[in-house]
Amino acid sequence: MTDLKIKVRGLKKAFGPKQVLNGVDLDVPRDKSLVVIGGSGTGKSVLIKCILGLIEPDAGSIEIEGQEVVGMKTAEREDIMRKFGMLFQGSALFDSLPVWENVAFGLIAGRGMDRRSAKEVALRKLAAVGLGPEVGELVPAELSGGMQKRVALARAIAVEPEIIFFDEPTTGLDPIMAQVINELIVKCVRSLGATALSITHDMHSLRAIADHAAMIYEGRIIWSGDAKAVDNSGNAFVEQFVQGRAEGPIRMPVRPL
Amino acid sequence: MSVPVLQPVGRTFLGSLESIGRLALFTLKSLLHCLTPPFYPRLIVKQMIEIGFYSLPVVGMTAVFTGMVLVLQTYVAVSRLNAEATIPYVVVISLTRELGPVLAGLMLAGRVGAAMAAEIGTMRVTEQIDALRTLSTNPFKYLIAPRLIAAVLMLPVLVGIADVIGVFGGYLVSVYKLDFSPHIYLKNTVDFVETIDIVSGLVKAAAFGFVVALMGTYNGFQSRGGAQGVGKATTDAVVSASILILAANFVITGIFFSR
Numbered sequence: 001m002t003d004l005k006i007k008v009r010g011l012k013k014a015f016g017p018k019q020v021l022n023g024v025d026l027d028v029p030r031d032k033s034l035v036v037i038g039g040s041g042t043g044k045s046v047l048i049k050c051i052l053g054l055i056e057p058d059a060g061s062i063e064i065e066g067q068e069v070v071g072m073k074t075a076e077r078e079d080i081m082r083k084f085g086m087l088f089q090g091s092a093l094f095d096s097l098p099v100w101e102n103v104a105f106g107l108i109a110g111r112g113m114d115r116r117s118a119k120e121v122a123l124r125k126l127a128a129v130g131l132g133p134e135v136g137e138l139v140p141a142e143l144s145g146g147m148q149k150r151v152a153l154a155r156a157i158a159v160e161p162e163i164i165f166f167d168e169p170t171t172g173l174d175p176i177m178a179q180v181i182n183e184l185i186v187k188c189v190r191s192l193g194a195t196a197l198s199i200t201h202d203m204h205s206l207r208a209i210a211d212h213a214a215m216i217y218e219g220r221i222i223w224s225g226d227a228k229a230v231d232n233s234g235n236a237f238v239e240q241f242v243q244g245r246a247e248g249p250i251r252m253p254v255r256p257l
Numbered sequence: 258m259s260v261p262v263l264q265p266v267g268r269t270f271l272g273s274l275e276s277i278g279r280l281a282l283f284t285l286k287s288l289l290h291c292l293t294p295p296f297y298p299r300l301i302v303k304q305m306i307e308i309g310f311y312s313l314p315v316v317g318m319t320a321v322f323t324g325m326v327l328v329l330q331t332y333v334a335v336s337r338l339n340a341e342a343t344i345p346y347v348v349v350i351s352l353t354r355e356l357g358p359v360l361a362g363l364m365l366a367g368r369v370g371a372a373m374a375a376e377i378g379t380m381r382v383t384e385q386i387d388a389l390r391t392l393s394t395n396p397f398k399y400l401i402a403p404r405l406i407a408a409v410l411m412l413p414v415l416v417g418i419a420d421v422i423g424v425f426g427g428y429l430v431s432v433y434k435l436d437f438s439p440h441i442y443l444k445n446t447v448d449f450v451e452t453i454d455i456v457s458g459l460v461k462a463a464a465f466g467f468v469v470a471l472m473g474t475y476n477g478f479q480s481r482g483g484a485q486g487v488g489k490a491t492t493d494a495v496v497s498a499s500i501l502i503l504a505a506n507f508v509i510t511g512i513f514f515s516r
Binding site: 049052053054078081082084085086088089090092093094095096105106109110111112155159165 | 295297376380383384385387388390391392393394395399
């Protein structure tokens with residue numbers, strides 16, 4: 001059995017003339033949490049969506065547990081998808097369904113569990129993210145941003161996936177709620193024994209949830225290593241990003257007023 | 258100098274071909290998912306209520322006023338020829354063959370097609386469709402197939418009801434405004450109408466239901482770029498469904514009635 005849960009090689013994706021991914025190589029070790037950092041528009045979301053199978057890459061290879069998934073048939077791809085859980089940046093809760101049904105969705109529609117049993121599981125998962133059963137009867141529009149993130153996290157872990165993806169899990173949250181979400185992510189990933197792949201530009205989030213880290217810039221992974229080494233990476237791009245400096249090798253196309 | 262003129266023409270032509278191809282693939286994929294399990298009966302019933310029951314008022318109102326106007330207009334024309342007895346026939350054949358299915362289809366394009374495009378478009382731009390896929394649920398099975406099945410089943414029902422309501426509207430004007438005999442009006446209606454009139458109308462209704470649901474779901478599914486994209490999808494759904502309904506009406510009429 002390979003030690004890598006996900007192995008990406010030479011991944012390329014362009015939208016029209018814009019080359020978003022330009023040969024990404026990435027290894028996600030089994031049962032570890034890898035966080036990919038990078039600025040806005042560097043291809044983080046496209047990378048995670050290519051691995052999930054939501055976007056078809058132009059070239060390159062993606063192996064999930066040693067199995068090539070690029071070009072895989074739809075039915076086989078759907079089987080692979082059963083290993084995944086995903087927390088979307090905007091939560092992506094189904095606004096026509098009550099909260100408990102959102103959490104239970106993967107169990108009912110994806111796995112054919114009966115509604116009563118699925119509701120019991122959903123309420124347990126909601127409790128695991130600190131939400132009471134009364135929240136289960138609300139609709140997503142009645143929840144705050146932080147509560148929506150917690151419901152989305154409950155939905156991501158409800159099917160007990162082997163691999164969980166987190167797309168900007170703390171974006172748009174206040175620092176306290178962001179830390180709550182970070183701690184819940186660590187707790188949920190560890191209790192499931194899952195592998196986690198997150199993308200973020202929040203350094204607090206990286207320090208809280210990552211075992212390993214990587215940085216993407218201009219469609220390539222320019223650095224990867226232990227998460228603790230991110231502050232002393234010796235890479236000028238990583239140092240500029242971590243310290244949040246405007247000056248450095250990463251240039252923003254900003255003109256003077 | 259001809260190149261700068263021809264380039265946009267070529268680009269538009271190729272873009273149109275691409276759109277037709279995309280719609281054809283979407284249609285085939287949707288039909289395939291309508292016919293193969295798993296099915297979602299709860300969602301189909303929910304859509305049948307949404308499309309059928311909640312559209313009854315608008316379709317009924319359209320039908321009753323259409324029937325009433327038909328009588329008034331026809332009376333002006335046929336009274337000059339002393340052929341008032343043909344009014345029930347004109348009303349019932351116009352409603353069952355043409356006005357019932359076409360007007361119900363157009364009303365549903367506005368009410369149901371727009372709602373489908375807006376709902377699915379919003380799901381697209383808020384990543385809810387991506388979320389469906391990550392939860393091992395095929396969006397075609399969960400979102401598209403129930404709407405197509407429900408629309409194809411419910412539009413004939415709506416048109417059947419609209420036909421009856423439209424005839425009743427004509428009856429009201431004929432009897433209470435133009436002093437027709439109620440008994441003779443109804444007898445002439447029943448005597449004149451043929452099975453083919455009703456069947457052709459119901460076949461049209463099923464086809465128009467398919468068109469409305471297809472264009473609503475397709476445009477919603479393809480929408481991009483936030484609120485503006487959803488707005489465009491909604492407009493495109495209504496406009497394209499309306500045009501396709503009128504075109505399909507011509508084709509189906511030709512199949513049933515050309516000699």
